[in-house]
Amino acid sequence: MDVFKQLAPFYWPKKKLLFVSILCLMIATALGLVYPNLLRILIDDVITEEKYEWVPWLAGTVVAVVSLKGTLQFLHGFFGGRLGNYTAYAMRNASYRKLQSLSYRYYDKARTGDLMSRLTADLEGVRQFVGFGFAQILNMVLMIVFGAAMMLSINWQLTLVCFIFIPVLGFVAIRFENKIHPAFREMRKTFSSLNTAVQENITGVRTVKSFAREPYEVDKFVDRNNAYKDNQILIANLWGNYFPVMEILASISVVILLGVGGTFVIQEKLTLGELVAFFSMIWYIIGPMWGLGFHINNYTQAKSSGERVLELLNSEEDIVNKPNAKKLDPELVKGHVQFEHVSFGYEGDQHAVHDVNIDAEAGKVIGLLGGTGAGKSTIIQLLMRAYDVQSGQVMLDGTDVRDIDITSLRRQIATVFQETFLFSSTIRNNIAYGRHDVTEDDIVRVAKLAKAHDFIMELPLGYDTIVGERGLGLSGGQKQRIAIARALLNDPKILILDDATSAVDMETEHEIQEGFKEVMRGRTVFIIAHRISSLREADEILVLDKGRVVQRGTHEQLTQVPGTYQDIYHIQYADYLEGKAGQQGNEVKV
Ligand SMILES: Nc1ncnc2c1ncn2[C@@H]1O[C@H](COP(=O)(O)OP(=O)(O)OP(=O)(O)O)[C@@H](O)[C@H]1O
Numbered sequence: 001m002d003v004f005k006q007l008a009p010f011y012w013p014k015k016k017l018l019f020v021s022i023l024c025l026m027i028a029t030a031l032g033l034v035y036p037n038l039l040r041i042l043i044d045d046v047i048t049e050e051k052y053e054w055v056p057w058l059a060g061t062v063v064a065v066v067s068l069k070g071t072l073q074f075l076h077g078f079f080g081g082r083l084g085n086y087t088a089y090a091m092r093n094a095s096y097r098k099l100q101s102l103s104y105r106y107y108d109k110a111r112t113g114d115l116m117s118r119l120t121a122d123l124e125g126v127r128q129f130v131g132f133g134f135a136q137i138l139n140m141v142l143m144i145v146f147g148a149a150m151m152l153s154i155n156w157q158l159t160l161v162c163f164i165f166i167p168v169l170g171f172v173a174i175r176f177e178n179k180i181h182p183a184f185r186e187m188r189k190t191f192s193s194l195n196t197a198v199q200e201n202i203t204g205v206r207t208v209k210s211f212a213r214e215p216y217e218v219d220k221f222v223d224r225n226n227a228y229k230d231n232q233i234l235i236a237n238l239w240g241n242y243f244p245v246m247e248i249l250a251s252i253s254v255v256i257l258l259g260v261g262g263t264f265v266i267q268e269k270l271t272l273g274e275l276v277a278f279f280s281m282i283w284y285i286i287g288p289m290w291g292l293g294f295h296i297n298n299y300t301q302a303k304s305s306g307e308r309v310l311e312l313l314n315s316e317e318d319i320v321n322k323p324n325a326k327k328l329d330p331e332l333v334k335g336h337v338q339f340e341h342v343s344f345g346y347e348g349d350q351h352a353v354h355d356v357n358i359d360a361e362a363g364k365v366i367g368l369l370g371g372t373g374a375g376k377s378t379i380i381q382l383l384m385r386a387y388d389v390q391s392g393q394v395m396l397d398g399t400d401v402r403d404i405d406i407t408s409l410r411r412q413i414a415t416v417f418q419e420t421f422l423f424s425s426t427i428r429n430n431i432a433y434g435r436h437d438v439t440e441d442d443i444v445r446v447a448k449l450a451k452a453h454d455f456i457m458e459l460p461l462g463y464d465t466i467v468g469e470r471g472l473g474l475s476g477g478q479k480q481r482i483a484i485a486r487a488l489l490n491d492p493k494i495l496i497l498d499d500a501t502s503a504v505d506m507e508t509e510h511e512i513q514e515g516f517k518e519v520m521r522g523r524t525v526f527i528i529a530h531r532i533s534s535l536r537e538a539d540e541i542l543v544l545d546k547g548r549v550v551q552r553g554t555h556e557q558l559t560q561v562p563g564t565y566q567d568i569y570h571i572q573y574a575d576y577l578e579g580k581a582g583q584q585g586n587e588v589k590v
Contacts, residue, residue: 003306004130010094011087011130021079022135028072029142033150034065036280040154044273076135084131088123095119095312103319104386108346113196118312121188122305129302137295140288147284154274161260162282165253166289172249173292176242181297183235185304190228197221242293250286257282319385325405333412334362334397335493335524337383341392344382352378353547355392360540362397362493365525367535369565370544376528377418378547380496383526384413396494414492418499418528420479427456428463431485438489446488452481496526497534532565532572541565 011018038058046054095118102110151159201208201217208217261278264270270278339358345351353375360366368376381387382394385401394401401409422430431443443463447453455478459465467474467482474482487495517537527534535541536555543551543564551563558565 003303003310004134006310007087007091007126007130007306010090011083013090014083014086017079017083017086018130018134021076021083021131022138024072024076024079025135025139026142028069028076029139030146031065031069031072032143033146033281033284035062036150036277038062038065039280040271040273040277042273043276044271048272077132080131080135082131084127087130088127091123091126091309092119095123095309098313098315101317102315103317104381105318106315111196113192113199115312117188117192117195118308122308125302125305126309129298129306133295133298133302136291137299140291140295143284143288147281150284151278151281154278155264155270158257158261158264158270158278162253162257162278163285165249165256166285169246169249169253169286169289170292172242172245173289174296176238177293177296177300180235180238180293181300183231183238184297184301187228187231187235190224190231194221194224194228197224246290250290253286254279254282319388319406321405322403326399326403326408327405328396328408328412330412330493333493335412336360336362336395336397337366337494337524337526338395338398339379339382339392340395342379342382342389342394343391344378344387344389346378346387351390351547353382353544356547356549358542360524360526362524363522364539365520365527365537367538367541368526368528368544369530369532369535369541369568373546374544375547376544377498379544380415380498380526380528383494383496384410384415411490412492413494413496414487414490415496415498416480416483416487420476420483422467422474422479422482424467426461426464426466427459427482430467430482431463431489433486433489435489442489443485446485447482449488450481450484452478452485455481492523494524494526495520496528498528499530532569 038061042055042058046052046058099115148159148163151162197217197220201221208214257278261270261275265272265275337358337360339356342356343351343354356375356379358366358379368379370376378387382389383401385394385404385406388402396404396409396412423433428440428443431447432438440463444453447456447463456462456465467479484497527538529535532555539554540552541555541558542549543558545564551558551561551565553561559569560566
């Protein structure tokens with residue numbers, strides 16, 4: 001129950017719903033015991049005694065009891081449903097909020113499918129249990145207690161005889177649970193793997209098709225589908241065996257009741273009405289036994305679902321604000337960035353950047369050049385405090401970024417990433433991204449600066465065009481231009497272009513950079529690029545290799561000295577002079 005104790009903040013505020021729902025169910029269950037007694041009265045006191053004038057009263061009582069029981073069951077469902085939904089609602093919000101606050105490090109390892117299933121299937125499991133499962137387990141116990149008490153009050157010897165087989169029923173139910181539980185767990189796994197196959201196939205459909213790997217994808221899916229089908233058949237077999245066995249055992253109990261109870265009636269130790277009442281009441285015991293496996297299973301499933309949700313909710317946030325974190329005043333931020341002897345590694349001692357020093361005064365443009373995996377993006381991640389440095393320090397206007405409020409820090413930085421992410425919404429919303437305080441003019445202004453305005457206006461719906469998931473329907477260059485417009489709109493003090501113009505041709509890049517000149521003014525800019533053409537204007541270019549700064553200087557200085565920069569310059573400009581430049585394909589990764 002520890003899991004449900006930890007989940008209490010989500011359902012306890014609505015404890016009234018829980019209590020009312022349980023109370024309604026308890027009264028409904030107790031009312032159920034009125035029927036067998038009415039039957040007993042009908043047989044013993046009305047039919048045997050030939051007091052037929054009582055029949056309408058008995059019938060009226062049955063109608064009243066049925067109506068009351070029905071109403072109470074409705075109220076149980078009504079309040080239980082509200083409770084379950086309220087709980088799931090609160091947990092969903094908390095989980096989503098948590099997802100927003102979890103750091104980059106968490107997402108480095110997280111799997112989308114797994115997170116999705118925690119937020120859907122697992123929450124559903126908890127909702128069902130909190131709303132109904134818990135009350136039903138309690139009800140099961142009450143049925144046994146009420147039923148047994150009533151039976152004992154009528155005839156204790158017969159009650160004990162009837163109960164001989166009940167432990168066997170309980171034993172079979174628990175054994176069943178032990179078998180079905182792993183099968184259900186396996187079902188979750190196979191279903192999740194089936195989902196992952198579909199999700200990855202849809203997300204990566206272009207890769208699948210370009211490699212003509214459809215048959216491989218189909219085979220992969222068939223394999224997983226087979227595993228899912230086998231698991232479902234196993235579950236169906238388990239259920240299939242369970243019911244007849246329980247039916248036989250329950251019938252044996254009933255046969256014993258009829259045999260012994262009938263003998264008692266003949267011996268006049270029991271009235272006929274009492275036997276009939278017993279006959280109804282025994283189902284008060286057998287019924288819960290029948291459902292025992294199901295309820296235990298429900299409980300264990302809800303518990304493991306709750307554990308998975310709690311695991312997410314309790315995940316450690318490694319990048320958090322210090323208690324007295326400094327909130328930046330946008331008006332006062334200058335944008336002076338310093339890296340002092342910064343070293344950092346994602347895992348263990350392996351450094352992704354090593355002893356990096358940068359002094360980017362406000363308004364300067366810093367270029368970062370280096371081969372794949374050289375550590376360029378890592379430097380940017382450290383600046384926006386996606387990760388904390390392992391040694392040295394990163395400072396903004398003389399304050400260590402670890403002492404600055406994270407949100408206010410990131411508000412000063414706008415990044416255009418190598419991979420553009422667009423939301424499935426209109427182009428206008430994608431540029432505004434969550435800001436309601438911007439005018440149409442602002443949006444058009446930044447779109448023009450990013451050289452996106454013209455192609456947007458050529459679309460039939462202009463700024464109202466809905467771009468598909470992740471921007472499908474637009475070219476890579478078009479997506480990037482929208483992302484650039486989005487970054488410019490934020491009016492950041494620090495602008496980061498992480499290979500931002502890699503998907504546009506050199507001519508457009510030149511145009512965008514011309515536009516940038518205006519917006520770069522008064523901002524500190526970091527440009528990560530593989531093309532020297534993107535960096536020519538930088539005040540300082542850092543050439544990185546395996547996380548270390550191997551060269552630094554302006555374009556003019558670096559082209560004069562032998563080294564990596566000069567080599568790249570020769571390669572790229574040789575291409576350019578031969579007339580191959582200007583195409584996206586001439587980009588040389590160094
Ligand atoms: N999230 C991560 N988890 C673990 N290692 C990472 C992570 N991101 C980057 N690395 C590793 O850190 C090193 C530096 O990577 P980084 O992304 O900074 O390089 P880069 O210069 O930006 O490369 P590219 O030009 O290919 O984007 C690489 O060895 C890379 O494998």
